Amino acid sequence: MVAAVLRDARGRILLARRTAGRDLAGAWEFPGGKVEPGESPREALDRELHEELGIRVLDAVPLVAVPQAYPDKRIVLDVYTVDAYDGTPRGRERQALAWSPLEKLHGYPMPPADRPVVAVLSQPPRYLVSQETLEPAAWLAQLDKALAAGARRVQLRTRGLKPQVLADLAMDARTRCKAVGADLLVNGEAGLAADLGIGLHLPARQLMALSARPLPEGQVVAASCHDADELAQAEALGLDFAVLGPLRATGSHPEAAPMGWERFSRLREAVSLPIYAIGGLRPADVATARRHGAQGVAGIRAFWPR
Ligand SMILES: Nc1nc2c([nH]c(=O)n2[C@H]2C[C@H](O)[C@@H](COP(=O)(O)OP(=O)(O)OP(=O)(O)O)O2)c(=O)[nH]1
Numbered sequence: 001m002v003a004a005v006l007r008d009a010r011g012r013i014l015l016a017r018r019t020a021g022r023d024l025a026g027a028w029e030f031p032g033g034k035v036e037p038g039e040s041p042r043e044a045l046d047r048e049l050h051e052e053l054g055i056r057v058l059d060a061v062p063l064v065a066v067p068q069a070y071p072d073k074r075i076v077l078d079v080y081t082v083d084a085y086d087g088t089p090r091g092r093e094r095q096a097l098a099w100s101p102l103e104k105l106h107g108y109p110m111p112p113a114d115r116p117v118v119a120v121l122s123q124p125p126r127y128l129v130s131q132e133t134l135e136p137a138a139w140l141a142q143l144d145k146a147l148a149a150g151a152r153r154v155q156l157r158t159r160g161l162k163p164q165v166l167a168d169l170a171m172d173a174r175t176r177c178k179a180v181g182a183d184l185l186v187n188g189e190a191g192l193a194a195d196l197g198i199g200l201h202l203p204a205r206q207l208m209a210l211s212a213r214p215l216p217e218g219q220v221v222a223a224s225c226h227d228a229d230e231l232a233q234a235e236a237l238g239l240d241f242a243v244l245g246p247l248r249a250t251g252s253h254p255e256a257a258p259m260g261w262e263r264f265s266r267l268r269e270a271v272s273l274p275i276y277a278i279g280g281l282r283p284a285d286v287a288t289a290r291r292h293g294a295q296g297v298a299g300i301r302a303f304w305p306r
């Protein structure tokens with residue numbers, strides 16, 4: 001399945017409404033359709049956008065390929081960004097069209113496979129997790145560097161700090177993150193997250209012990225997952241995203257068996273959450289991760305600028 005993120009001159013994104021009588025009727029989708037035998041994905045994209053919208057694609061860049069399981073089938077929604085095209089899109093198959101600003105996309109009911117696509121368009125490609133043993137001053141210095149280098153989603157994870165020292169550190173970090181619009185999530189400390197109005201990252205053990213989302217919408221909640229049950233729980237609680245791994249063998253968790261991209265994709269298709277891959281990855285692995293349906297990559301050591 002190929003589909004396109006098409007933008008107009010004002011940056012709004014085109015959605016098409018699935019017509020009655022098909023699966024997912026009434027849902028808003030990115031224009032596109034099936035790849036026919038003998039076609040490349042790119043050829044299918046050109047043909048579909050011509051048939052459905054009457055336009056010719058001039059340039060298409062791979063964005064993300066989302067494996068998704070539906071009750072009756074498994075698909076991979078292979079999405080391309082199309083910023084250059086000839087013609088003006090018109091609904092040629094009686095489908096309704098809508099141009100939506102990025103920040104309003106979530107207001108349209110879309111198929112499950114599209115949620116990770118919207119997340120890729122609107123949320124950071126990398127999630128930086130702190131090393132547990134740094135002193136507060138050293139951690140803040142590292143944070144400043146990372147934010148200056150473009151980091152926009154950061155997890156504060158420490159071991160052995162006194163509660164007041166951790167609270168002060170989190171407050172300082174909150175100020176810095178707020179200044180650039182970055183998300184700050186604290187690991188495992190729901191009370192602190194609630195008090196400071198920051199995000200919360202749940203270790204798998206805490207995730208599995210909860211029966212409801214621990215913070216209101218608008219305050220980011222994420223979780224570490226390793227298998228299908230944990231991902232299902234993260235989705236059931238309405239979390240904002242998950243981190244799944246270990247993708248490869250790592251020095252920090254030598255005991256855990258690496259899952260590899262194939263298993264990652266297989267686990268990803270059962271939920272429609274945005275998911276970062278973690279474990280032995282580098283910041284430059286975002287493109288590979290997105291080919292397997294990931295939001296992007298998360299990491300500890302290799303992700304902080306030196
Ligand atoms: N085009 C498109 N399909 C999507 C999106 N999200 C999503 O889950 N799908 C699913 C819905 C369908 O199960 C499948 C598209 O297959 P379909 O059988 O409806 O094919 P189609 O009518 O679009 O195909 P075609 O006749 O245009 O070739 O992909 C999306 O954003 N765009």
Ligand SMILES: [Mg+2]
Nearest residue numbers: 031032033034
């Ligand atoms: Mg179609």
